[in-house]
Amino acid sequence: MLASAAVLALVGAAAASPMAVVPNYPPTMQSTGFRLVVNVTDKARDFTPSIQNLYINTIHVGAGLNQVGLGTKDNNPSIWYQNGTAADSRFGASTLITDQGTPLSPYGLSLVKNEGSATLSTARADGGLGTKGVAISHFPEGYRYLVPETYVVCNESLAYYQGTHFLVLEQAATTVSSTGQIEKNIPEGCAPVRLLPECATLESLPAGSYSSHEFAIDTDCYPDVASINWSLYGP
Numbered sequence: 001m002l003a004s005a006a007v008l009a010l011v012g013a014a015a016a017s018p019m020a021v022v023p024n025y026p027p028t029m030q031s032t033g034f035r036l037v038v039n040v041t042d043k044a045r046d047f048t049p050s051i052q053n054l055y056i057n058t059i060h061v062g063a064g065l066n067q068v069g070l071g072t073k074d075n076n077p078s079i080w081y082q083n084g085t086a087a088d089s090r091f092g093a094s095t096l097i098t099d100q101g102t103p104l105s106p107y108g109l110s111l112v113k114n115e116g117s118a119t120l121s122t123a124r125a126d127g128g129l130g131t132k133g134v135a136i137s138h139f140p141e142g143y144r145y146l147v148p149e150t151y152v153v154c155n156e157s158l159a160y161y162q163g164t165h166f167l168v169l170e171q172a173a174t175t176v177s178s179t180g181q182i183e184k185n186i187p188e189g190c191a192p193v194r195l196l197p198e199c200a201t202l203e204s205l206p207a208g209s210y211s212s213h214e215f216a217i218d219t220d221c222y223p224d225v226a227s228i229n230w231s232l233y234g235p
């Protein structure tokens with residue numbers, strides 16, 4: 001009886017081991033500068049052509065004003081850095097910045113509430129401060145991506161371009177309904193995405209710049225997002 005119990009236990013262990021979930025995540029490096037790469041998290045809501053692995057850039061919509069859009073790697077993707085002290089980073093008070101203009105000046109990523117929506121905000125990269133807490137996730141989270149989630153890409157007409165349509169970045173806040181249901185609030189026609197940091201060189205600033213890299217934070221980033229085989233990683 002004892003022997004068969006031991007055998008049964010062994011069989012059980014052998015059967016269980018392929019099921020055991022060992023967390024495993026793509027390797028990262030560290031850099032102050034990074035680009036943001038689009039990872040579509042619901043393929044059924046992707047655009048045609050696909051926006052998978054496109055890069056985040058900015059769309060000029062006035063003097064010192066930008067919305068946030070998408071382009072290829074050759075299409076001037078923005079280089080970002082996280083700005084703040086170690087304490088800012090730890091307490092969700094750092095911001096995400098890209099340098100633009102002459103002299104180079106900080107353009108912070110901000111989330112601006114859409115009129116008439118309780119949950120949607122439009123991503124902007126206007127000259128000046130960014131929204132505190134827009135940051136790259138860190139340990140103990142296994143993956144590196146921009147928070148707060150959920151970012152969405154939507155097809156919208158921009159008045160500055162006489163109504164021409166652009167794919168723009170917005171953010172949908174998650175809510176909990178009165179019955180305890182978690183609502184992602186992804187708008188119809190928009191693709192939910194994760195924005196992954198891909199390591200890039202943060203160039204040193206020319207003399208006379210208004211930007212400063214003194215508080216640029218060393219950030220975990222992926223060397224080459226497009227080459228990651230997601231099926232090898234998780235949970």
Ligand SMILES: *[C@@H]1O[C@H](CO)[C@@H](O)[C@H](O)[C@H]1NC(C)=O
Pocket residue numbers: 039040041043143144145194196230231
């Ligand atoms: C990227 O998207 C794929 C599905 O297309 C998913 O398996 C993977 O977990 C996503 N990566 C991250 C970091 O969320």
Ligand SMILES: *[C@@H]1O[C@H](CO)[C@@H](O)[C@H](O)[C@H]1NC(C)=O
Pocket residue numbers: 083084085088095097106128129130215
């Ligand atoms: C960058 O962070 C430092 C330290 O918190 C802060 O003094 C500075 O104003 C920040 N710069 C921008 C452009 O937000």
Ligand SMILES: *[C@@H]1O[C@H](CO)[C@@H](O)[C@H](O)[C@H]1NC(C)=O
Pocket residue numbers: 047048049155156165167
């Ligand atoms: C965005 O919408 C416009 C107008 O409906 C359409 O012409 C265009 O093809 C759409 N763009 C994408 C990428 O789906």
Ligand SMILES: *[C@@H]1O[C@H](CO)[C@@H](O)[C@H](O)[C@H]1NC(C)=O
Pocket residue numbers: 229231232
């Ligand atoms: C990704 O990994 C899976 C599982 O090992 C493998 O079957 C698949 O061929 C890989 N895909 C690519 C594009 O390498």
